[in-house]
Amino acid sequence: MMSCQSANWIMTESETYEPDSDSEYQAVSLPISAVMPLVVPVTGESFCQCPTQTEVTYDPSSGAPILDCVCGEEDQTCDWVWDDTCKSSSTYLSCSNRKVSFHSEYSCGTAAIRGTKELADGQHFWEIKMMSPVYGTDMMVGVGTSEVNLDQFRNSFSSLLGIDGDSWGLSYTGVLHHKGSKMRFSPRFGQGSIIGVHLDSWLGTLTFYKNRRCIGVAAHQLQNRRLYPMVCSTAAKSSMKVIRSCSVPTSLQYLCCARLSQLMPPSADTLGVLPLPPGLRKLLRSQLGWVLSLNSSGCGSDSDDEQLEDGDCCSSSDSYGESPGPRVDLLLPLAASEAGSKAVDPLLCPSCLPSYPMVPDYSSAQAEATTSDSDSDSCASDHETCQRKRCRWT
Template sequence: MAHGFCDCWIPTDTDEEHCGGHTPNLVGCQCGDNEGGHGYSWQWEDTKESDSLVTDRDILFHSTRINGTSIVKGKQSLEPGMVHYWEMCVSSPTFRPDVVLGIGTQDVSLGQCANRYVSALGSNDHSWGLMFSGRIQHCGEQLPYWQNISQGCLVGVYLDRSRGHLEFYLNRKGLGLAYTNVPVDPSVKIYPMVCSTGSITAIRLNNCTSVQDTLQLRSFQALAKKQPDQVSILRQIPGFRATLKSYWFLYLLFHYFE
């Protein structure tokens, strides 16, 4: 099982039971928050279809009762022709069943599993998910991908809508390409999503960004992956500093474990 991202305090079951329905009270740690310094390109959407309490970046699933599976999605769709990256902190004990992080199209109904206890994301061809067990799922097929996700982990999602690629990161370590069949068709809207069947499950959106797919992006991506030390030098040059600032997440991911 993977260890947490940092050594900060994380809530216990007792803490969660006494949180009073306010998710910020559950997440004192700010490690990884808004790493790029540009604000948040999207936040979670609060809808009546989901049995959850949503406060911008925080989700508290099933805060008053457990009644099937709750699904929450982002307010904005993830545009085609762009590269998207976001990270979420898992602040709840992860023995709880069927917590899945991932993406889904506009055809995913947030209330489709309201009376059933299932791993909803990835259960059909409209969604793709990473389960707390470390398995990935699409079209109902579960495949081994990584080890269990533990409390305090930082889970990153890298979506390339130009190529249709989806990859997950755990504590900023790449886990490898998960799927290559995400729609690139502009008519298909894709949203970040999370689902849970467990009571008082807390998830925080730590950061998110979206950038246009350009030759400049791909060049920086290749350089950051193969020669992160050279990127560090470029970041000190005034003419490059502003440009590379937009690609902070690529440098962060490839440089973090150097």
């Protein structure tokens, strides 16, 4: 009975089939909740003005592929690259493992990868360039421990970095994630944006930069944490590239360069402006050029007042707790405190340091010393004055 009905149905359909008819294309109205949201990549946030590239394109005359934008990629040496052994199954590496591509055909989940180097003691800075359109559930830049399972959301769309206490992640939407909590942290970033990350293992701070301008301090109290640089994406045919990765010890040389970068105007070339010997200028440019090229004078000024449980800039007076980081007041000469110069709160984070130089004002101390000497000299004989001055300098 079923076969006869099926045969009659097929014959009826074949008899009434009209290939040019519009009856087979009928508009179907779906509830708003059932319609997929539009996928609109973020634009207008690029580091440069190069035309955006939606996919690999080829020169029609030569047939050769058009190369990616290389703006901001002056530094060709990297202390670490992406780890081919610690990644999701939907990631692919190129450019000497500096460029990672996610979901080459279509996306069915979240892919992630981490760097080859464990970031322990010292100062660590790296920059990630968004090489493709930025869209989808999430594309993130951040850090995490070795406990992070990079393949745990391969079949679901999720903000992987910051889902627990082992990672911190900044979304392209400007939302900061940690321990499952979210906070509005920065403006959005899109294709062509350069996201910088500075991990200060001495102060225990994690700072983000966008197009080489400071966004803000995202976390603190990260001393003794063994962290790796990480990125993740849910977007099909998306890609990111490490254009700079460097690590230096926390030395007096670094502290001086960091302070210089805070004092100089945002557009100033610090090494070009300062009257330095050529050899010293070359040394600083090769080893600490990234410190001097960043401007953090307005760091954190654009972030909202919302705070995460484990780390926003200066969330409390004891933000740094028992941190073994360098106390700013110990960097000041003893003569400054004796002269009564303006002291700097040692509990302030680097982004909240005052705009005035951390150099003591010796003028008042010298003036007082000169006055006292002149007064005492007027009441003493020439022999006593000469003897006192001789003892002072010997």
